[in-house]
Amino acid sequence: MIGGRRPLQGRKIADKRVRVERPHSAYFRYAGPGQLVAKPAASVPRSGLGRQYLRAKAWLIGRPLASEDEITERLSKRLALPIFSSDAISSSAYATEEILRVLALAGAGALFLSIPVAIAIAVLLTVVAISYRQVCRAFPAGGGAYAVARQELLPILGLVAAGALLIDYVMTVAVSTSSAMDQLISILPSIDNGQDHRLRIVIAVVVIGLITVANLRGLRESGNIFAIPTYLFVGLALLIVAGGLFHVVTGSVTVYPRQPEAMPMGTEAIGMFLILRAFASGSVALTGVEAIANGVPAFKPPEAKNAGNTLLAMAVLLGVIFIGVTIIAREYDIVPSADLSGGPTVIAMVAQTAFGTGSPLYYLFQVATALILFLAANTSFNAFPRLGAILAEDGYFPRQFGFRGDRLAFSWGIILLAAIAAGLYIAFEGNTTRLIPLYSVGVFVCFTLSQTGMVRHWIRTHESGWWWRMGVNAFGALLTLVVLVIVLTEKFQGGAWVVAVLIPTLVAMMLFIQRQYKASARQLAIRPDFVLKPAMRDERAIVPVPGLTRAVVRAVNVARSIADDVLAVYISDDPDDAHRMRERWERQLPGVQLVIVESPYRALAGPLMAYLDVLELAWPPGKPQPITFVVIPEYVARHWWERILYNQSARRLRALLVGRPHTVVVDVPYRRDEGDRFHGLDADPHHEGAPTDP
Amino acid sequence: MADSSAPQFRRAVVALSGGRTDRPIVALAAEVAKASHAELVGVHVVEIDWTLPLDADVAGRSEDAQRVLDIAEATAEASRYRLETVLLQARDVGAAIVDEASERGADMIICGLPFKRRFGGDFAIGSTIPYILKNAPCAVWVVREAMPEEQA
Numbered sequence: 001m002i003g004g005r006r007p008l009q010g011r012k013i014a015d016k017r018v019r020v021e022r023p024h025s026a027y028f029r030y031a032g033p034g035q036l037v038a039k040p041a042a043s044v045p046r047s048g049l050g051r052q053y054l055r056a057k058a059w060l061i062g063r064p065l066a067s068e069d070e071i072t073e074r075l076s077k078r079l080a081l082p083i084f085s086s087d088a089i090s091s092s093a094y095a096t097e098e099i100l101r102v103l104a105l106a107g108a109g110a111l112f113l114s115i116p117v118a119i120a121i122a123v124l125l126t127v128v129a130i131s132y133r134q135v136c137r138a139f140p141a142g143g144g145a146y147a148v149a150r151q152e153l154l155p156i157l158g159l160v161a162a163g164a165l166l167i168d169y170v171m172t173v174a175v176s177t178s179s180a181m182d183q184l185i186s187i188l189p190s191i192d193n194g195q196d197h198r199l200r201i202v203i204a205v206v207v208i209g210l211i212t213v214a215n216l217r218g219l220r221e222s223g224n225i226f227a228i229p230t231y232l233f234v235g236l237a238l239l240i241v242a243g244g245l246f247h248v249v250t251g252s253v254t255v256y257p258r259q260p261e262a263m264p265m266g267t268e269a270i271g272m273f274l275i276l277r278a279f280a281s282g283s284v285a286l287t288g289v290e291a292i293a294n295g296v297p298a299f300k301p302p303e304a305k306n307a308g309n310t311l312l313a314m315a316v317l318l319g320v321i322f323i324g325v326t327i328i329a330r331e332y333d334i335v336p337s338a339d340l341s342g343g344p345t346v347i348a349m350v351a352q353t354a355f356g357t358g359s360p361l362y363y364l365f366q367v368a369t370a371l372i373l374f375l376a377a378n379t380s381f382n383a384f385p386r387l388g389a390i391l392a393e394d395g396y397f398p399r400q401f402g403f404r405g406d407r408l409a410f411s412w413g414i415i416l417l418a419a420i421a422a423g424l425y426i427a428f429e430g431n432t433t434r435l436i437p438l439y440s441v442g443v444f445v446c447f448t449l450s451q452t453g454m455v456r457h458w459i460r461t462h463e464s465g466w467w468w469r470m471g472v473n474a475f476g477a478l479l480t481l482v483v484l485v486i487v488l489t490e491k492f493q494g495g496a497w498v499v500a501v502l503i504p505t506l507v508a509m510m511l512f513i514q515r516q517y518k519a520s521a522r523q524l525a526i527r528p529d530f531v532l533k534p535a536m537r538d539e540r541a542i543v544p545v546p547g548l549t550r551a552v553v554r555a556v557n558v559a560r561s562i563a564d565d566v567l568a569v570y571i572s573d574d575p576d577d578a579h580r581m582r583e584r585w586e587r588q589l590p591g592v593q594l595v596i597v598e599s600p601y602r603a604l605a606g607p608l609m610a611y612l613d614v615l616e617l618a619w620p621p622g623k624p625q626p627i628t629f630v631v632i633p634e635y636v637a638r639h640w641w642e643r644i645l646y647n648q649s650a651r652r653l654r655a656l657l658v659g660r661p662h663t664v665v666v667d668v669p670y671r672r673d674e675g676d677r678f679h680g681l682d683a684d685p686h687h688e689g690a691p692t693d694p
Numbered sequence: 695m696a697d698s699s700a701p702q703f704r705r706a707v708v709a710l711s712g713g714r715t716d717r718p719i720v721a722l723a724a725e726v727a728k729a730s731h732a733e734l735v736g737v738h739v740v741e742i743d744w745t746l747p748l749d750a751d752v753a754g755r756s757e758d759a760q761r762v763l764d765i766a767e768a769t770a771e772a773s774r775y776r777l778e779t780v781l782l783q784a785r786d787v788g789a790a791i792v793d794e795a796s797e798r799g800a801d802m803i804i805c806g807l808p809f810k811r812r813f814g815g816d817f818a819i820g821s822t823i824p825y826i827l828k829n830a831p832c833a834v835w836v837v838r839e840a841m842p843e844e845q846a
Contacts, residue, residue, distance in 0.1 A: 007748050010793035011829075017739070017784035017793060018749045022760065025779060029764040 040064060057406070061216040064406035074300040077310045079223035082230035084295060085314040087172055087288025087379035089234060090372040092321040094179065095121070095285035096329050097346035100336045102278040105266035111330060113275060118326035121282045122319045124483070127476035128289050129315035131451050133308040134469060135293045138457060140304040143390045144293035145446035148453035150394075152460070156507065161449045162391055163506035164442030165290070167499055169380035169387070171439045172287065173421035174428070177204045180373035183345070183366070197429045205422050207374055212418040215381040218407035226378050229371035234317055236365045240354040241324030247353075248331045256332040256349055263338040280486035285322050287443045288376065289315070290450070291383040298386070325350050377421070385413025395517045396510035441491065441499045444484035451477035538626035540565035541666075542615075544608055544653060545594075545633070548584055551670035555633035556592055558668045562629050568594045569611060573602045605653050612663070630657055631666045638672060700726045701835050703802035705733040707795040708777070709826070712738065712762040715806025719837045720766045723804050724773035736766040736779045737794050739787040748783060788825030796831045803830050807838040815842065 007016040028036035043064070045051050058064070075083060099117050103110040132144070139147040145165060150158025181204050185191050191199050214225050247253050268274060292311045299306040325347060328334075334349045344352075347369060355362040385401070389410045392402035398412075405411030451473045458470035488496055541559035545552045545568045552568075559566045568585070572578040578596045585594045599607045612628065619625055632653060635646045650667075657665045700722075708723050710716050720736065727734050740759050742748055763779040770777035784790035795803050803826055810818040817838060827834050 008793070008797075010789055011796060012789065015784070015786065015789040015793055016748055017782045017790040020740075020759075020781040020783060022763070022779070022781055024760075025763070025767075029768060 060213060061405075062218065062407055074303075075223055075298050076300055077306050077313070079227060080292070080299055080306070080310045081313060082227040082375070083223045083382055084292045084298075084310065084379055085288070085317070086226065086230050086372055086375040087176065087291060087377075088286070088314055088318050089230065089288075089321070090176065090376040091285040091287055092237065092318055092325060093233075093347045093369050093373060094345070095282050095322055096326045096350075097336050098284055099278045099282040099326070100329065100334075100346060101263065102274065102281050104263055104335065106268045106270045106274055107265045108335070110270050110274070111333075111335070113270070113278065114326055114330050117275065117278045117282055118323055120279055121285055122323050124283065124476070124479050125286055125289070125315055125319055125322075127472055127479065128286055128447055128451075129311055131447075131454055131473050131476050132290060132293045133311050134454060134473075135450060136296050136307040136311060137304045138454070139293070140296050141390075142294055142296045142298075142386060144290050144387075145450035145453075146294075146387060146390065148457070149449040152453035152456040153449065156511075157449055157453075159396065159507045159510050160503060161446045162387060162396070162510065163503040164445040164499075165294070165387055166384065166442075166506060167502055168287070168440070168442035168446075169384040170417060170420050170424065171442070172380040173208065173377040173417060174424045175439050176373050176376035177208060177421070177425060178428075180207075180370050180376075183370040183373055201426055201429065204425050208377065208418055208422045208425070211374070211378055211381055212414055215378070215385075215414050216405060216407060216409055216411055218409050226375050229368055229375055232364070233368040233372040234321070236351075236361070236368055237321045237325075238317075240351055240365070241321060241328070243354040244328035244331075244350065245324060248327060253331050256334050256353060258333075258335060259337065259344065259349075261337040261344075262335040265335075276482070276486050277490060280483050280490065283444070283483045283487070284440050285318065286447070287440050288379050289318075290443065290446055291379045293450075294383045294390075295386050298382070328353060380421075381414055381417060384417045385410035388413035388416070391510065395514045397513060399517075441484070441487055441496050442503070444480050444487055445503070447480035448477055448484055451480060537624050538565070539563040539629065540567065540615075540626050541629040541631050542612065543568045543631045543633070545570050546649070548581065548588065549633070549635075549670075551633035551635050551668070553589070554670050555631045555668040556589060558666065559629065559631040560592075562631070562666070565626075566592055568592055569608060570594060570596045571599050571604050571607050572596060573599050604649050605656055608653065609656055612660070616662075625662045628663045629666050630663060631668055634667050634669050636669045636671045701802065701833060702726070702730055703732050703800075703833070704730070705735070705798060705800045706802040706804050706835075707791060707798065707800045708734060708736045708766070709791050709803060709805045709822075710736050710738040710762050710766050711806065711808075711822075712758065713806065713808050715808050715837065715839050716762065716766055717769045718839070719804055719806040720769040720777060721773050722837060724770045724775035724777070728773075728775055734770065734775065734777045735794075735798060735800065736763060736770075736777045737782060737791055738762045738766075738779070739782045739784050739790045741787055742783050742785060744785070748785065750783075752783060786825070788822040788829070791822070792826055792829045792831070801832045802835055803832060804835045804837065807836050809839040809841050811842065 007018050009016060024036065027039055027042040029039060040063075045054055096114070096118065099114050099121075100111060103113055103117075135144060135148055139151075141147065143150075145161040146158050148158075149161045181191070181200055184203075185200065191203065289311075292307050292314065296303050296307040299310070328350050329346055332350070332353050334346055334353075336346050337344060348366060351362055351365045355365065388397050388401040391397035392399050401410065401412045401416075403410070403412065454473040455470050455477060458466040458473065463469075488500070492500070539562065541563040543552070543555050543559050543566065545555075547570075556566065556568060568589075570578065570581055570585075572581065575598060578598060582594060582596060585592075595611070597607045597611055612630075615628070616625060630653075632650050634650050637646055654665055654667070657663055703726075706723060706727065708720060710720075720734075723734055726732075738759060740752055740756065742750060742752060746752065759781055763781060767777050767779055780794060782790045782794065791803065794800075805823050805826060807823060808818050810816055823836060827836075
């Protein structure tokens with residue numbers, strides 16, 4: 001359009017030009033014939049409150065990113081490592097201690113077994129890492145164990161894997177927050193005196209909230225925030241391991257003095273069961289290894305290759321730190337502190353062997369350990385929403401879990417995870433010991449299922465080197481199954497039964513959701529050969545009128561634009577009022593038929609519905625029922641409290657009409673500030689000082 | 695990062711022809727403008743022949759004209775810079791660009807010079823660029839398209 005501008009004169013007489021208005025350009029960009037792309041301005045709310053909310057949201061989580069920016073939000077290997085690996089790497093902070101605690105039950109003589117057990121776990125880690133690296137390549141769309149089990153085994157087993165993973169991710173947040181708080185309390189005991197846990201809970205919930213906000217800000221930004229503590233921990237831990245191993249190799253080890261809080265040595269016999277228990281306890285080191293396989297699409301291209309290499313780097317770092325810490329702990333004869341004794345953790349004592357007690361590096365390492373334990377939760381914040389999105393895409397989760405938020409993060413999954421994990425933490429008062437039994441069961445279910453699935457994958461595809469790959473996966477499946485059985489047996493009484501109940505419950509829920517979606521898809525589907533024919537049915541419009549107001553006039557006008565057959569219906573409990581209404585109506589709205597329904601019992605909605613029924617019955621039989629548009633005049637409230645004063649009857653009427661066959665409800669809003677469009681229709685102040693409730 | 699040898703400006707009019715050179719010159723202009731927070735105005739002129747009145751509703755209904763400006767806007771956005779767009783109807787493209795630059799007080803006009811591959815290949819300088827060079831009230835930056843041997 002030209003916009004009514006006169007030609008602009010140029011510098012020379014003949015040089016004239018016209019500026020052409022482009023009304024769409026503020027909100028849309030042309031993308032092709034009949035196709036526009038909305039600009040950010042199109043999404044800005046029109047109301048002041050809405051704009052303020054948007055500003056606050058932008059301040060908290062950042063300005064919205066366009067879908068095309070998704071590629072720039074992808075993670076480099078440098079950023080992906082801390083995001084997806086903080087859970088796995090952080091377990092090196094406590095896995096050695098878990099082994100020593102079990103072995104100590106058989107006395108100091110059994111502690112030497114910690115190194116063979118750690119090596120066995122490292123072998124398991126290698127097998128699981130190789131397996132998941134293969135999963136990354138074979139399933140580049142992500143989904144990890146869920147995708148493998150669903151495709152290679154049975155869909156229901158995929159759901160079992162998904163349920164187990166979802167539970168484990170929630171537990172990872174709760175447990176890692178809880179253990180980080182323990183670490184913090186060991187430095188600042190005033191946080192929790194053992195009686196009053198409120199401050200501990202408040203701090204933990206605030207931390208979960210901060211991690212949530214960081215994740216809502218998007219993948220890349222949260223990666224930038226969380227990279228430093230993870231790399232700090234890794235760097236210092238490698239320094240400790242290198243220093244410790246140097247002393248071991250050169251024979252310059254000085255035995256660590258037994259601390260007063262050291263746990264008492266037990267008298268159990270050294271047997272296979274004890275060794276297997278130590279192996280199972282130390283296997284917590286493997287939790288989080290699967291996270292990368294779930295989030296392959298989050299990597300920069302080539303996604304699968306980058307994910308696989310990051311997984312390899314993570315496994316190497318975890319393995320080196322874990323084995324190194326275990327060797328140092330053994331060589332220095334470090335014994336774990338007794339439960340709740342307030343003594344130092346094994347990793348802290350190992351750090352003291354390298355940095356000395358009270359040195360700045362020692363404290364820096366302690367802080368880095370606490371931070372990485374907090375950040376272990378972050379791995380779940382990336383993996384859980386992605387798994388939720390994949391499940392939503394497959395129809396097993398509500399669809400909103402597949403929608404990306406303003407910053408391209410899966411906001412629904414992030415918020416749900418934060419809410420459940422915080423709720424769990426509050427319910428268990430942040431007690432790590434009570435939370436632990438629920439932990440790590442799910443992850444071994446997934447390891448076993450994914451590796452079994454990969455065995456089938458190799459048999460089916462016969463890709464190059466399939467036989468040795470299959471061998472690795474079969475060996476891994478067997479090992480992880482053994483660990484699963486041990487973990488389940490040992491923790492069942494302590495609370496693992498909850499997980500055993502929750503997994504089938506989640507599977508049932510996901511199947512129910514999928515059935516609902518399938519049923520609605522069937523109901524809404526149109527045949528491929530369907531072609532819309534020209535309108536054949538009659539149309540009529542019914543306008544329920546509460547009086548003669550500007551809102552009613554507008555609704556009548558809208559009704560006239562919809563159908564030729566317009567009928568206004570006035571329900572009244574006062575015959576005199578009805579008479580006055582008719583007089584006025586015929587004088588001011590001639591040509592629009594008014595039906596007055598007297599309602600001696602003062603009901604409004606009921607008589608109107610009955611009148612609609614009567615109209616339907618009166619329609620000639622054999623002729624298709626007309627589409628009845630019920631046009632409801634509505635007065636738009638300016639303030640929230642005004643909503644209580646107006647439109648109550650309209651709301652009730654709308655609720656009754658929804659779902660009525662052959663009926664379409666049309667709301668016609670009237671705003672108070674639109675009065676200037678009604679010149680000549682000014683209300684009689686005696687009759688219409690305020691709008692009546694339509 | 696903008697090339698330090700690139701010309702500096704406060705407000706530049708970028709002449710958009712709808713051809714291959716539009717994207718590179720907008721991207722280049724955005725990079726240079728970033729350093730000095732300069733203002734960029736993308737101008738596309740639809741030439742109206744003498745059989746129609748100058749204010750005939752031609753450009754407003756032309757998806758091609760809208761597309762030229764929208765693509766330029768998107769290119770600038772990709773460089774994280776804002777480009778104001780103006781659609782003009784005129785009898786002569788060069789005159790309209792010069793007049794728009796003059797009215798807006800622009801201190802630079804940026805034009806793209808495409809390379810015509812056919813018939814041995816040459817720069818398609820046409821009549822617009824020479825007109826702008828002759829009549830512009832400010833500096834003119836002509837950015838030529840890379841020749842095939844340079845692209846290889």
